[in-house]
Amino acid sequence: MKKPQKYSVEGIVASVFFIVLIGVVLVQVFGRTPLFRGPVWSEEAARWLWVWMAFIGIAEVERQDSQLKMAFLADLLPVGARRVLYTIIDLVYLGIMGHLAWIGYKTVLRTSGNVTVTLPTTDALLYASGFVAALLIIHRIIRRLMGRRDVSVSREPSL
Template structure:
């Protein structure tokens, strides 16, 4: 059994709270109360990207991504597990390749200055690098534990 909240979900929650606060500063900065700082737009964008990408790993951990399983449920259990393993292996290959692409993007943007922040654009691209490493970790854990092809713990019926 695993803990209710994963490391990635906690980080995503903290980033969401930070994003909310930065957007509040943006909103109040557009009123006559005070002049908002210029960096809030860029920080909001960066927080959004980091939050979204890191949170994908939490979704992967909980098997909460969107799926249409009505055809799979008609198949025998062994076939479901085999197809789940093949799907995870393909996903692992794609995620591994995206780690490599993100790493090359970090190196390419290492000397690009951010518009309003005292850092480089590589910090933004590092979000994809770290997120896909976490996703690769979650896929490997699922494959090694034999959970490939298993149904999620809870299904949401719409």
Template sequence: MLPERKYSFEGVVASLLFIALLIVVMIQIFGRTPLFAGPVWTEELARWLWVWMAFIAIAEVERTDRQLRMGFLSEMLPAKYQRGLFTLIDIAYLGIMIHLSWIGYKTVLRTWNNEAVTLPTSDAALYASAFVASFLIINRILRRIFGRTDLNKNVEPSL
């Protein structure tokens, strides 16, 4: 099995969205000074970039298995049972994410004809963030579940 790369697709995309967000926020800040009149669309675009960045970043957190958890009960279990417990939790999480992807899909369809307030696009472009991110997250959950079947791997991620 190949080792995980330091930088992932999700991490790079989330980072680029963060840089774009910083640029848009700087335009907003300078647009409130006498230097120049700020464009109206920056507030809405900043919100959209934030949402996309946050959803894509969740997939990066799943890749590195760094989500918040309380492990005091699971740490009392032997490694074999910890592996089973974490697999059951991931299977439940996978079911939730599949359901959320369906909700995201229906939301994109429902908002397809809604026009954004200041941006020349449909509101569906904003709601597509949850739909796209859900597939990235599902991919990472499946990789973690199938990677856990290797008995030589650590059960807990290294912190």
């Protein structure tokens, strides 16, 4: 299997969310000191940034095919059987993610009228994170299914 590209949209977006999250948390910290009064929106914004960062980060892990695996039983199988097993797992995973994307879409529609407490938007923007991440993961699973996965040796985690 060819090595994934070093940078991707998912990784860059998750990193930007993380950097902005650090800034918002610093505003919260300094806002609790006598230096200045922190804005009321910072707590909700930090929570939203965290959720978006985590979901997009999951999509980046999927892009790199770096999720946790217990492959000791699969490693006992011949290469052809291992390829079939991983294809079946990917197809099941694709079905689950499709269902989660559908749930995410319905949730976005259902919450589009809910006004947030402190941010000038609706709750749908928060719930859109799960929908967007599910679509990104579906995209990566389909690309993996269309390509040929190298299953000759299980990948060892790099430290």
